[in-house]
Structure formats: structure tokens, C-alpha cells
Amino acid sequence: MSEAPLDARRSRLIGWPSRFAPLAGLITILVAIILFLPGLTALPPIDRDEARFVQATKQMHESGDFVDIHFQSEPRYKKPVGIYWLQAAATAPFGGAEAPIWAYRIPSAVGAVLAVLATYLAGLSLFGRRAAFIGSLLMSATILLGVEARLAKTDAVLLALTVVAQAIMARAWMGGRGETEESVGLSAPPSREPLSWPLALGFWIALGVGILVKGPVIVMVCGLTLISLMIGSRSFVPLLRLRPLPGLVAMLIVTLPWFVAITLLSDGAFFGDSLGHDLMAKVASGQESHGAPPGTYLGLFFATAWPLTPFALLALPMMIRQWRHPDIFFCLVWIVPAWLVFEAVPTKLPHYVLPLYPAFALLAGAAIARGAVLSRTSLRIIIGLLAAAVPVFVAIGIVVLPLYLEKRLPAGADVAAVAAAVMGLLAARALMRGHDERAVAASILSAALLYVGAFQLAFPGLDAIRVSERAVAEADDVSSCPDPELAATGYTEPSLVFFGGTDVVLGSPEEVAAFLQKPGCRIGLVEARRDAEFHASAAETGLKVVRRGEVSGYNYSRGRPVTVGIYETAPAAQ
Numbered sequence: 001m002s003e004a005p006l007d008a009r010r011s012r013l014i015g016w017p018s019r020f021a022p023l024a025g026l027i028t029i030l031v032a033i034i035l036f037l038p039g040l041t042a043l044p045p046i047d048r049d050e051a052r053f054v055q056a057t058k059q060m061h062e063s064g065d066f067v068d069i070h071f072q073s074e075p076r077y078k079k080p081v082g083i084y085w086l087q088a089a090a091t092a093p094f095g096g097a098e099a100p101i102w103a104y105r106i107p108s109a110v111g112a113v114l115a116v117l118a119t120y121l122a123g124l125s126l127f128g129r130r131a132a133f134i135g136s137l138l139m140s141a142t143i144l145l146g147v148e149a150r151l152a153k154t155d156a157v158l159l160a161l162t163v164v165a166q167a168i169m170a171r172a173w174m175g176g177r178g179e180t181e182e183s184v185g186l187s188a189p190p191s192r193e194p195l196s197w198p199l200a201l202g203f204w205i206a207l208g209v210g211i212l213v214k215g216p217v218i219v220m221v222c223g224l225t226l227i228s229l230m231i232g233s234r235s236f237v238p239l240l241r242l243r244p245l246p247g248l249v250a251m252l253i254v255t256l257p258w259f260v261a262i263t264l265l266s267d268g269a270f271f272g273d274s275l276g277h278d279l280m281a282k283v284a285s286g287q288e289s290h291g292a293p294p295g296t297y298l299g300l301f302f303a304t305a306w307p308l309t310p311f312a313l314l315a316l317p318m319m320i321r322q323w324r325h326p327d328i329f330f331c332l333v334w335i336v337p338a339w340l341v342f343e344a345v346p347t348k349l350p351h352y353v354l355p356l357y358p359a360f361a362l363l364a365g366a367a368i369a370r371g372a373v374l375s376r377t378s379l380r381i382i383i384g385l386l387a388a389a390v391p392v393f394v395a396i397g398i399v400v401l402p403l404y405l406e407k408r409l410p411a412g413a414d415v416a417a418v419a420a421a422v423m424g425l426l427a428a429r430a431l432m433r434g435h436d437e438r439a440v441a442a443s444i445l446s447a448a449l450l451y452v453g454a455f456q457l458a459f460p461g462l463d464a465i466r467v468s469e470r471a472v473a474e475a476d477d478v479s480s481c482p483d484p485e486l487a488a489t490g491y492t493e494p495s496l497v498f499f500g501g502t503d504v505v506l507g508s509p510e511e512v513a514a515f516l517q518k519p520g521c522r523i524g525l526v527e528a529r530r531d532a533e534f535h536a537s538a539a540e541t542g543l544k545v546v547r548r549g550e551v552s553g554y555n556y557s558r559g560r561p562v563t564v565g566i567y568e569t570a571p572a573a574q
Contacts, residue, residue, distance in 0.1 A: 039455025391424030490527025
């Protein structure tokens with residue numbers, strides 16, 4: 001491919017705002033909000049992780065105990081308390097335990113926006129305004145972040161805290177260096193002047209809050225980056241600029257009070273569950289059927305990081321040729337050491353590597369801003385085709401999945417899907433022609449249309465994925481008395497507890513039959529695969545039941561259709 005001049009390959013949509021750092025930062029925030037809002041209030045609680053988190057927070061409101069964590073009567077000690085506190089604070093103004101699901105998602109949505117802003121700030125320290133603007137826009141559109149922004153759990157908040165800490169570390173690393181300094185700058189340490197107190201303490205406080213949100217993950221990512229920087233510069237200056245002694249004290253002040261309190265309350269069970277049963281189990285083997293071989297994250301990267309991935313591939317020549325430049329080196333050591341750890345751990349879930357995606361975004365932004373991108377025509381065509389494949393396939397899914405599940409298509413979903421696919425194809429065309437900044441703008445618009453189509457229009461309107469909500473509503477409607485107590489077998493997803501109440505009994509067919517024998521207003525929810533066992537248990541004890549109705553749908557957690565029968569004790573013969 002004959003390379004066009006750099007100015008000819010730039011876009012005014014990117015260039016004009018990037019001249020003014022505050023304006024570019026504001027646009028970054030607005031774009032992130034627009035991308036993350038669709039579906040935030042419309043999607044039902046997603047099983048299983050989100051529903052467990054929100055139910056545990058709901059029980060904090062009900063019990064008034066904001067130190068100990070429980071899902072129903074079971075201690076929930078796999079993760080620390082940070083996310084529950086944030087969700088409790090977010091839901092308090094909206095009814096506490098009665099708050100709607102979207103209120104629980106506020107910390108994740110805010111965390112995702114802050115992560116994008118922190119990506120921009122890190123880019124300012126490393127690469128300058130234009131690269132920071134492009135990188136933060138790409139990060140805001142990334143599929144994996146879009147999903148996590150809509151789920152009331154730890155990962156979007158953890159990402160925000162990690163990127164804040166990394167942005168401060170980038171400031172410490174680049175102190176006294178220029179953006180374009182050559183490889184000699186890597187062995188020369190940055191300025192020895194410590195960072196300002198607010199910045200330095202902000203780094204350690206971000207680590208402390210990150211520990212309260214998801215344990216040692218943030219320490220691993222930031223720690224490996226910091227160690228690599230010290231090795232690369234052959235100096236302790238990157239650490240010393242962060243004021244480590246007072247910083248460690250600040251981090252302990254943030255973390256120790258709750259850890260001491262939960263240790264006393266649980267008699268040490270918290271550390272046994274979180275470190276022994278959760279963390280070490282993931283390290284030793286594939287936990288909860290989530291095991292996968294090394295290389296899995298690399299294989300998933302193109303789909304989970306779209307639309308960032310094709311632009312990261314364009315940046316490969318810059319990464320290889322200029323890896324010793326301090327700015328590029330920082331992003332590489334942000335990615336590589338932690339990525340190797342995640343690939344080595346047997347338990348793998350796509351969101352584990354999300355804290356590394358901002359570094360890819362900034363590298364992509366730097367390569368585009370500097371014109372240091374892959375130029376070979378054949379490779380650009382392949383990358384463009386792959387870039388178009390994701391929006392086209394997702395658009396097909398937006399149309400096909402509702403038709404498969406319910407033989408109908410929610411209004412507007414098809415229009416959004418087709419528009420997203422068209423914009424994806426235009427982005428691919430721009431990539432093939434070397435108009436990378438235009439491709440960035442088209443990709444972000446494609447992502448926005450996809451998220452409206454999928455998260456706002458297509459999936460929230462599907463009754464098939466709302467089995468818990470519909471089952472509880474149907475039980476209330478058909479019960480012969482108001483506010484029945486509920487027990488369920490076979491279908492025991494955590495969202496059933498969120499809708500049915502903390503006292504919902506999740507058990508075996510025998511336990512549901514025994515539950516219905518007790519006095520009071522009671523309903524049994526029996527999944528079709530357990531129906532015969534339930535009737536056998538009822539017959540053994542002489543219990544007569546009547547089927548009041550049923551709810552059918554799709555249990556996406558298990559990947560299969562489900563039918564839940566609604567049973568009540570038969571009225572006594574007159």
C-alpha cells in the first residue's frame with residue numbers, strides 16, 4: 001500500500017477536540033455514558049454472578065449488617081465487602097432493599113465511565129492528547145467493558161481503580177521525559193522528585209479500595225507493572241516517586257478495619273473461603289467448570305475487545321520496533337506480565353484480563369496518532385474483514401436469537417442491528433484504505449448501535465430470559481392467598497431469590513414437598529426435570545398438590561429450555 005501523508009489520514013472528528021484536553025476529556029465521558037446507558041435499566045438481573053451480588057447487598061439493607069456478607073443464610077466470603085458497600089450506597093436513595101435492579105448497577109456504570117476517563121489521563125502522561133483521545137474512545141466502545149458496565153458486580157469498579165493507579169504510575173514513570181524520547185530514556189530513570197502528595201496517596205488508596213473490591217488482583221497487575229519498570233530502568237525511582245512508606249500506611253488504613261472486623265465475626269472463615277477455597281482453587285484447577293488451556297484469552301481477544309482489536313493489531317509494528325521507548329515500554333509491561341499470569345491460571349473467564357485492555361487501547365491510539373501503523377495492503381484487508389465480522393455476527397444474533405426463543409422480533413431491534421452492521425462494514429472499508437481515524441469513529445458508532453439493539457431493544461423484551469421474574473409473578477397471581485411463601489427445586493437460580501425474597505427455599509424435590517406440608521400460604525416451584533421426583537415425594541407423605549400453572553423460558557446459565565410448574569397444596573375436600 002502506498003502510504004498517504006499523515007494529515008490526509010486524519011479525521012477532524014478526532015483532531016479538533018483532541019487539541020483541547022478538557023474538551024476531549026468531556027467528550028470521552030459523554031461518549032462513554034451514551035455507550036453504557038442502553039439496557040442499564042431494562043435488562044433483568046443476570047444469573048448467576050450479578051444476581052448473587054445484588055441479593056447479598058439487598059440482605060445488608062434488610063439486616064442492617066454492613067460488615068458480614070450473606071446470600072440467604074450462607075456466608076458469601078469469596079470477595080471482600082467493597083462492591084457491596086458501593087451498591088448499598090447507590091441503592092439507599094431508591095428504597096434500599098426495595099430498590100430496582102438498575103440502582104445496583106450504578107457503581108458499575110460509574111466505574112466504567114471513570115475507567116475510560118482514567119485511560120485518557122494515562123494517555124496524556126504517556127503519549128499526548130491525540131493518542132489519549134483515540135485510545136480512550138476505543139476503550140469506551142470495547143464489548144467486554146460494555147457488558148461489565150451493565151452488571152452489578154466487581155469488574156467495572158476494579159477496572160476503574162486499576163486504571164487510576166496505573167495512570168498515576170504512568171505520571172511517575174514519565175516524569176522528566178518527553179513523549180518521543182528514544183530508547184536511551186528507558187535506562188535513564190525518571191525525575192527523582194516524588195509525586196505530589198494527592199497523587200502519590202491516590203495511588204495507594206486506589207490499591208486499598210481495589211483490594212476491598214476484589215482482593216489481590218489489583219496488586220498483582222500494578223505490582224508486576226511497577227517491578228518491570230524498576231527492572232527496565234535499573235532503579236527504584238519509579239517506586240520512590242510514589243512515596244511508598246506513607247502510601248502503604250494509607251493503604252492499610254483503608255483495608256485493615258474491615259478485614260479485622262470480618263476475621264473476628266467469621267472466626268477466620270473469610271480468609272479460608274476467599275483465599276483457600278476461591279483464589280487457590282482457581283490457581284490449582286479450573287473452578288466451577290471454567291477451566292481452559294493457556295492461550296484462551298488470546299483466542300478470545302478479537303471478539304471480547306472489539307472494536308479495539310483491529311487497531312491494536314495495526315500498532316504491532318510500533319510495539320516491536322519501539323518497545324524500548326519509555327511510553328510504549330510502560331504499556332507493554334502493563335500487559336505482558338499480568339497476561340502471562342492470567343493465561344497460566346487454569347480458571348479462565350473473559351473479564352479477568354479486562355484491566356489490561358486500556359494499555360492496548362493507548363498503544364492503538366499512539367500508533368494511529370503517530371502514523372506508526374501497519375501499512376501492508378494484504379494484512380490490512382484481512383484485519384478489515386475480521387473487524388467487520390464482529391458487528392455483522394452480533395447483528396445477526398440480535399435478529400436470530402429473539403426469533404429462535406420467541407418467534408418474534410422486538411420493535412426496532414432489526415433496524416439497529418442492520419445499521420450497526422453497515423457501520424461496521426464502513427469501518428472495515430476505512431481500515432483497508434488507511435483512514436484509521438475515520439475507522440475509529442465508524443467503529444464507535446457501530447458499537448453504539450449494537451448496544452442499543454442488543455441491550456435496550458432485543459434482549460430486555462424477551463420473556464424467555466425472565467423466568468424468575470415471571471415465575472414469582474405467576475405464583476402471586478394464582479395463589480389462593482396473598483404473599484405466598486415460596487420454595488423451588490430444579491430451577492434454583494439466584495435471581496429467583498432476588499424477586500421472590502430472601503426466605504425463598506431452594507432445595508430438593510423432597511424439601512419442597514416437606515415445605516408444602518407445613519401450615520401457611522405456600523407455593524412450590526418445580527422444574528419439569530424434577531417433576532416426577534416431586535410427585536413421588538408428595539405421594540410418600542400423603543401430600544396432595546394441585547398444579548396452578550407453569551412458566552416456560554430459557555435458562556441461559558445452563559444453556560437449555562426450562563419449564564417451571566407452580567404447585568399448591570390441594571384444598572381439603574368439603
